Amino acid sequence: MIAAAGPGVAEGGGAAGETIEAVAAAARACTVCAASLPLGPRPVFRISATARVLIIGQAPGTKVHASGIPWNDPSGDRLRDWLGIDRATFYDDSRIAIVPMGLCYPGRLARGGDAPPRPECGRLWQGRLRAAMPAIRLTLLVGSHAILYHLGKGSMEARVRGFAAHLPARFALPHPSWRTRAWAARRPWFDTEVIPALRDAFAAALSPQGNPT
Numbered sequence: 001m002i003a004a005a006g007p008g009v010a011e012g013g014g015a016a017g018e019t020i021e022a023v024a025a026a027a028r029a030c031t032v033c034a035a036s037l038p039l040g041p042r043p044v045f046r047i048s049a050t051a052r053v054l055i056i057g058q059a060p061g062t063k064v065h066a067s068g069i070p071w072n073d074p075s076g077d078r079l080r081d082w083l084g085i086d087r088a089t090f091y092d093d094s095r096i097a098i099v100p101m102g103l104c105y106p107g108r109l110a111r112g113g114d115a116p117p118r119p120e121c122g123r124l125w126q127g128r129l130r131a132a133m134p135a136i137r138l139t140l141l142v143g144s145h146a147i148l149y150h151l152g153k154g155s156m157e158a159r160v161r162g163f164a165a166h167l168p169a170r171f172a173l174p175h176p177s178w179r180t181r182a183w184a185a186r187r188p189w190f191d192t193e194v195i196p197a198l199r200d201a202f203a204a205a206l207s208p209q210g211n212p213t
């Protein structure tokens with residue numbers, strides 16, 4: 001496991017001649033957009049050479065920035081509930097990697113709410129961190145920023161409801177914020193169709209059978 005905050009334990013190699021340890025160290029040391037970060041750089045991510053599932057969210061909030069633990073908030077609780085797993089499973093980074101679109105807390109918008117992930121961050125780190133994890137079978141694209149970056153322009157709702165088109169490699173989900181409860185309540189197919197399929201895809205990716213995507 002290699003986590004962004006804390007010592008981490010080096011494990012395995014990356015791709016294109018770059019070890020996973022080297023990629024993680026470079027990302028941890030990144031200060032490219034420091035001048036735009038109100039709390040300064042603190043990349044929060046978890047990667048390993050053995051991870052089967054990659055979760056790509058938005059960017060850390062202030063609680064995650066303070067703790068250095070991704071999804072350590074009510075949105076994380078909701079995501080774990082969707083997946084049907086407990087915290088121990090979720091934070092087993094030998095099986096589950098977590099790399100947000102923006103690795104550092106981006107600050108607040110003037111009108112309220114967290115700012116979007118820093119745009120330069122995805123371009124710098126999404127491909128490089130992913131290339132260091134050859135065992136990934138399933139990537140969860142959680143929220144509009146991850147969906148837009150990895151699937152291109154289009155309706156988030158269409159991507160979520162049309163999940164089958166992206167399997168087995170990817171699964172698009174709304175960001176599991178408190179607002180999503182009301183969104184899902186108006187779309188009963190989310191609970192009856194999407195969540196069961198998500199759990200099946202997740203279990204299949206973690207199973208001993210199958211090949212990396």
Ligand code: SF4
Nearest residue numbers: 030032033103104121
């Ligand atoms: S948000 Fe991304 S690009 Fe900016 S300093 Fe953090 S790791 Fe670097």
